[in-house]
Amino acid sequence: MxxxxxxxxxxxxxxxxxxxxxxxxxxxxxxxxxxxETNPIYTDAAxxxxxxxxxxxxxxxxxxxxVHRVSLPDIGLKFGxxxxxxxxxxxxxVQARAxxxxxDHLTASSHLKEVYPKTGRTGTxxxxxxxxxxxxxDGTVVADVQESFIRRG
Amino acid sequence: xxxxxxxxxxxxxxxxxxxxxxxGVLAFCQVWNNRTxxxxxDQAIAEEANLPGPIVPGIMSMGMMARLLTDWAGAEAxxxxxxxxxxxxxxxxxxxxxxxxxxxxxxxxxxxVECDIxxxxxxxxxxxxxxxxxxxxxxx
Amino acid sequence: MYLDMHSHSVSSDDSRAxxxxxxxxxQVLRKRGHVVDGIVLTEHRKFxxxxxxxxxxxxxxVVVLKGSxxxxxxxxxxxxxxxxxxxxxxDFGNVAMDTRELLKAARQHGAYxxxxxxxxxxxxxxxxxxxxxxxxxxxxxxxLNGGSRKGENERAWELCDDKGYLGxxxxxxxxxxxxCTCLTRFEAKISNEADLxxxxxxxxxxxxxxxxTTNNPTSE
Numbered sequence: 265m266x267x268x269x270x271x272x273x274x275x276x277x278x279x280x281x282x283x284x285x286x287x288x289x290x291x292x293x294x295x296x297x298x299x300x301e302t303n304p305i306y307t308d309a310a311x312x313x314x315x316x317x318x319x320x321x322x323x324x325x326x327x328x329x330x331v332h333r334v335s336l337p338d339i340g341l342k343f344g345x346x347x348x349x350x351x352x353x354x355x356x357x358v359q360a361r362a363x364x365x366x367x368d369h370l371t372a373s374s375h376l377k378e379v380y381p382k383t384g385r386t387g388t389x390x391x392x393x394x395x396x397x398x399x400x401x402d403g404t405v406v407a408d409v410q411e412s413f414i415r416r417g
Numbered sequence: 418x419x420x421x422x423x424x425x426x427x428x429x430x431x432x433x434x435x436x437x438x439x440x441g442v443l444a445f446c447q448v449w450n451n452r453t454x455x456x457x458x459d460q461a462i463a464e465e466a467n468l469p470g471p472i473v474p475g476i477m478s479m480g481m482m483a484r485l486l487t488d489w490a491g492a493e494a495x496x497x498x499x500x501x502x503x504x505x506x507x508x509x510x511x512x513x514x515x516x517x518x519x520x521x522x523x524x525x526x527x528x529x530v531e532c533d534i535x536x537x538x539x540x541x542x543x544x545x546x547x548x549x550x551x552x553x554x555x556x557x
Numbered sequence: 558m559y560l561d562m563h564s565h566s567v568s569s570d571d572s573r574a575x576x577x578x579x580x581x582x583x584q585v586l587r588k589r590g591h592v593v594d595g596i597v598l599t600e601h602r603k604f605x606x607x608x609x610x611x612x613x614x615x616x617x618x619v620v621v622l623k624g625s626x627x628x629x630x631x632x633x634x635x636x637x638x639x640x641x642x643x644x645x646x647x648d649f650g651n652v653a654m655d656t657r658e659l660l661k662a663a664r665q666h667g668a669y670x671x672x673x674x675x676x677x678x679x680x681x682x683x684x685x686x687x688x689x690x691x692x693x694x695x696x697x698x699x700x701l702n703g704g705s706r707k708g709e710n711e712r713a714w715e716l717c718d719d720k721g722y723l724g725x726x727x728x729x730x731x732x733x734x735x736x737c738t739c740l741t742r743f744e745a746k747i748s749n750e751a752d753l754x755x756x757x758x759x760x761x762x763x764x765x766x767x768x769x770t771t772n773n774p775t776s777e
Contacts, residue, residue: 294447300484357499385677388652427585501731535732
């Protein structure tokens with residue numbers, strides 16, 4: 265029930281910033297290897313340049329490994345009066361806005377989007393949703409990532 | 418080259434058959450800077466978290482699913498991928514990734530294809546499911 | 558009349574399908590030879606009074622009805638024929654609401670409540686019945702659910718046989734291409750939510766898989 269859910273609601277509207285982080289060739293290659301990506305523009309700078317890119321290109325969900333670099337506060341979640349900690353990843357959305365290439369410097373800005381309860385096979389859960397916007401050195405938004413976490417009540 | 422006019426409602430994309438290995442997950446955790454051992458790499462820690470064994474990180478599953486779509490439509494075509502992690506994904510078990518075209522339309526001057534995308538297991542387990550939006554060029 | 562009795566649009570937190578996308582997909586299913594007459598949108602923990610799907614329903618020739626799927630103490634419950642008095646009486650956002658109270662209140666206010674996926678592990682009605690709970694006001698359950706894992710629809714079937722419950726079918730779709738994987742075949746014609754409640758009270762319906770519907774006129 266909504267009234268049983270307590271957390272720090274003052275977090276709404278606050279942006280948490282981090283960066284800039286340099287995107288390196290080796291990071292992109294390691295990420296591509298991790299997802300078994302073999303398209304040469306994601307693994308080889310020469311191939312990427314021959315297709316008109318500045319440098320090796322990051323696969324479209326690359327920013328998902330950088331979201332955690334933003335230091336996010338504990339929302340102080342309590343359900344029915346009891347603190348609820350831990351959590352598993354419930355869902356993710358990536359909107360790829362512009363290509364990311366090696367040599368880019370990205371900044372990240374995150375805010376709390378939503379907190380709500382629901383029930384399922386494993387009991388009562390609380391969903392916590394954070395949104396993060398990534399911009400490159402030109403101020404261009406390169407990606408928006410939305411992450412949803414479950415905590416069990 | 419895949420063109421917008423080549424795509425029809427109901428078209429099936431894939432399947433891509435794959436598997437997550439212990440080494441692959443460890444390598445992913447390293448580039449992710451997620452300190453190991455953790456529930457993605459270690460049996461005991463996974464069991465403490467009420468999991469049957471170490472699982473595949475959600476964002477690694479997501480990356481693999483994106484691969485199906487970039488292979489199909491090209492590197493810059495994937496605009497939006499939105500997924501729900503329904504069941505923990507185990508290591509060393511067959512994984513199938515497939516998508517179905519559910520909408521084709523013009524939006525803000527772009528040719529947009531929308532599809533449902535699923536990652537499933539050998540027994541039909543629905544591991545990860547969601548939606549993707551892809552922009553395609555028109556035939557010249 | 559074939560209706561999908563359980564579906565979620567983007568109005569539900571975990572769905573990624575719009576109503577229009579569902580209706581477009583139904584055209585694909587019809588082209589493939591299936592019979593689909595309508596869907597009921599049963600959004601999580603709310604009833605969308607303000608949403609009007611009449612224009613889309615006309616455009617795509619699909620009946621679109623609205624209902625809800627509520628979280629309760631003893632599992633999820635589908636509610637059909639939601640009325641204002643019902644939403645005043647029961648807090649649809651209360652995930653721990655009393656299931657029996659909901660079932661009674663629904664009937665009192667002209668609606669009908671049906672336990673969803675009763676065979677689902679961890680949260681289906683069968684779990685609570687096995688623990689000794691008794692539900693005198695249950696007569697109809699969702700016997701066929703398109704989102705079920707292996708064994709869950711079978712458990713729902715056994716429950717129906719055991720308790721003499723009638724069964725409806727629904728897809729539990731959260732993605733466009735999952736709409737209408739399971740349906741309910743009604744003898745009556747249904748054009749609105751009040752007709753649907755009447756049809757449930759008439760007890761003339763069966764759950765069916767999409768594969769068992771066909772628009773081959775000789776197969777009836």
